[in-house]
Amino acid sequence: MSDHAQHLQQLAAQQWLIPFFPLVAAAIQSLLPRSARRLSATLTILAMGMSCLLAARAFWATLPVGEQHDEVARAFFNFTWFRFGTTALEFGFILDPLTAGMALMVAFVGFWIFVNATGYMAEDENFTRFFCFLSLFAASMLGLVVANNLLLLFMCWELVGLCSYLLIGFWYFKPSAAAAMKKAFITTRVGDIGFFIGILMLYQHTGTLTLYNAEGTGALQQAGSLGQLAGWWGLSLAGTIALMLFIGAMGKSAQFPLHVWLPDAMEGPTPVSALIHAATMVAAGVFMVGRMFALFTANAGDWVMDFVMWIGCITALFSATIAVAQFDIKRVLAYSTCSQLGFMMMALGAGGLVAGQFHLLTHAFFKALLFLGSGCVIIGTHHEQDMRRMGGLRKYMPITFWCYLVGMLALAGVPPFAGFFSKDEILVATYHHNKLAWVLATAAAFLTAFYMTRQMFMVFGGTWRGGQHDAHGNETTGHDEHHGHAHHEPHEVSWNMWLPLVVLSVFAVFMGWLGTPWLAGNLFHHYLAPEMPAPEHANIVVVLSVVVGAAGILLGWLIYGRRPMQHAAEPDPLAGTLGGLFTVLNRKWYVDELYEATIVRATQALGTLFRAVDKLVVDGILHAIAWIWWGVSQLFRWIGDELIINGGFDAGCESVRGGGRLLARLQNGRVQTYLRVMALGAVVLVAIYFFR
């Protein structure tokens, strides 16, 4: 074993430290009083900083050195969690490029989101609770990333779900937030059933949930042989398991048709949205698919990869169309996240593991940037989220404007910003795999450029429309709790809110260079998957992606930039052109209404049916029996009771009742008194047992 390999081994054994610090921070903060605001924020940020340093150290160690260019630097550390009879449940941590890159991204982006959150939440009275949940969120996501065991991964996966539930519903007193938190939890739960079935099947057929182990019997190391066995629905066994796992990823990463929870997750505070949309939660699904990629590709004949690609492709286009017609600044970004996640899944399905993961990383930076930017806008405009009542913010919030512009250009895929290179990789991978999917994805890229331009002009262009009265009944956001401030002019935010924007912008500009084919032959590809051949470059893809990006921005300028909105009540210029279609898009293709009409109604109908059965059949039987016995007892009453017993017993009964009344005093109805007597009795019994 070489020195380098040994070093990796040591680091892998210390991987648990990365999620450990935020976890401890969360534990401490759960005990802090509400007033310990400064301490709480300091703890969270310090812990995250530690994680970030550790992740950076691990990342540094996985960078390719010297001669070993052709194999992945992978080290793992397994240990027995507990033994159950002859079966041992193993836990383990892994250190490989996939984990290291992801962990560094989560810790780094998370760190800056936390810094921003200190500003955004500055006026909230439950500040400590918020930071406690944030720490736990980061800890569970980091745990998910470093796990070398599917069970550990699943536990962290569920913890991530729990934290998102807690944070989406952080303002639980708002009914919409309470509904959104339930929706997020239940929708992802639908996917998790599939994930769990996949885990059980994997355990059944491989006998282990450890992904890699030194003996080569880990679940992923057996993927090849699983690919030879027959599974369900014409898939190989590996394909079936992969499909089940993918259903879990669909829930977590908000893929169509389980995407409905993500836009509603906007009800949480904006830093939470940034965290959910960039570093944690939705990234988990894409990461998991990347982690289990060996199962997806185990049998080349399986349709599971095509399924992944098409789901991703549909999501990418579908969500992009919805984003065009939204008015809430965060909702536009939410649907764009859906769409970008679709891009990632599509890349994975087209076999582009590197492209998908690279887009996951770059997207995390610029989407965190955009969300934090929208948070700054919301704070700067005194809790306004409706883009129609913004405008002209470029003048009032220059720093936010420039950072937001960088994020927007990165998302729209303008060279040389980060999003261009990663999206380009995805389009290249798809182009080689399936031409139709590539065309649809290019259309989605066009829409991306368009709706981001629309947002830029509505929020930052034109003049400030905030002070005007809004007579527009069409979906106004209900978040404005500070009506008294609404007439004030917007202002730039404090340094702890804009500093993260600046830092993330730097990455949004330069990070893409790591994955370009023109610089040292795609550094990121060599880092993540040196054993795979890099996809061949296709000029038509690059040219077309630049053209549609430019066209989208140009169209956005033509419609929204040339003549900015003058008044908040003015209808969207697009609404006139698209007519009814605009309403359909604004109402998100009526998917929520469809679910309401089908699944929710069906469940309610089933409940009503069971209630009717209960009333008619079960109660009917009970009442019939009761009537029969009542009749029988009447018979006995006439024959026996009235004649024989009543004569002499009444007096006796009276005395028994008196005794009963006396004893009834003991039954004071207080459970704890009974318990006390019981405990006393137990003590007496023990005493008798010992001192007899």
Added chain:
Amino acid sequence: MTLTLGHYLGMSAILFAIGLAGALTRRNAINVLMSIEIMFNAGILNLIAAWHFRYFESLTPQLFAVFAVTIAAAESALGLALVIAVYRHYRSVNVEEMTALRG
């Protein structure tokens, strides 16, 4: 210091005492429920400790513990449902006020 069975039993006794004290003195029904859970776990800990120190050869205690955990989960779900039902009725979860079963 090596951990002996006594340590585990002592820990379990402490847990049980904490739980009992909570169940007897707390007025909030949810706190009482939580205390009962602690007592539950003290019992399970006993079982597992005895198994760990090879007082049983079979796996029964461990299975038993898993069952107990499951039942505890079901029980707490039921308990919470009851608390909610009681709250709807009395507008309070104070156990001192739940005296409808007085003789």
